[in-house]
Amino acid sequence: MKPVYGLIDANSFYCSCERVFQPRLRLLPVVVLSNNDGCAIARTTEAKALGIKMGDPWHLIRKRPELAAVEWFSSNYALYGDMSRRMYQVLAERVPRVEPYSIDEMFLDLTGLPGDLTERCRSLRDDVRRIAKIPTCIGWGPTKTIAKLANGIAKDNPDLGGVCDLTDPAIRDSYYAALPVGEVWGIGSKSATKLEKAGYRTIQDFIDAPVPEVRGLLTVVGERTQAELRGVSCLPFVDAPADRKSIACTRSFGRPITAWHEMREAIATYATRAAEKLRQQGLQAGHIAVFLHTNPHAKGEPWHSGQKAAQIEPTNDTMVLITQAVRMLKPVWRDGYRYAKAGVMLSNLEPAVERPKQLFFSLSDSQSKLLMPAMDAINARYGRNTISPLAIGIARPWSARSRRLSRQFTTKLEDVLAAQAW
DNA sequence: TCTGGGGTCCTAGGACCC
């Protein structure tokens, strides 16, 4: 049976999440900003129409007079993550196999489903809208790459009613001839430029290019994309998420850090957060890396960046990871610079199982086995950092800005909307 | 004048994605 891959993707997902609980935002231009209120990372149609681009630095563009009425929000990941879960729920109850791809996108296995696919996808879309309150588009075809393309076409052509079927090769060809190769999933700006220089401008040009040449320009990755566009499925449906390979916590600061004790706090904070993520996923890390750097955009300001990494005895203990991270940080820190960002990255991940290791173990090993779960339980119940190592500081004046954060409408009891009827 | 071949593992860097 020929496979049919579908891709459902939320429209302006973060903005749509904000609109669910603030109906006044309907029809208004809305943007959601990245961490630290830095860049625009989600825009509604109305905001796009005003010329706001993905990744535009907000502090630079907000001064434009025509943007005065734009509603903007800091990222509220607790809300978006929960809305994503609801979206998944609706789909999982209606489609045999759903593969989450990102926070706002899911692949659907539509192979062999009875009835008219267009009707089915329309009603899926309606259900997500009605139950999870999120507007979406759905595209489908014989490969994941084609499904992605179909989804993009549905987004760009409102007259299609939010769905696009690229099963028919003749219909595909008409789009292939008209669309630039950079529209394809997996062809980024660098690859698009390479292809254009070699004379391949449209998707059709790319498909017709000799395979060895594609391989030479874009390696096996490009070769695979080309095959997928030809209708040969190379990217299978994945039922279970693959094992994580790395976990990171990196942040820009709300203001530059110039003092060692603040940088130490920041790294300890990131190590703490990374360790929490490790334990949530039942993993431990055998490799840790830290980095810091000054502001790459500040012309004329002295630049410094540093990084250091090391293998460690596999652990997911917050205290151990803080100690290691700070130890790694010391040699890369230099006085006299204005640091803008730092981070902690953990890799060589493995399941956190009991295993015989060092010949000499300390008492703290067995203590932390009790302490970490207790800390996690308390913080899960009463909120992040209800209890935390003192190393992460108390006030954290360097932490990221988040000046217009909406409420945690769905995940925090105090933030739930109240309705009154009488 | 002459200086092997083949394999593995690790890391850094680049490109991509959302």
Place this chain on the structure above:
DNA sequence: TCTGGGGTCCTAGGACCC
């Protein structure tokens, strides 16, 4: 004053080994 964060995969090159 203020320009994100978190992932994946691939390749090239070096170290090392026999």
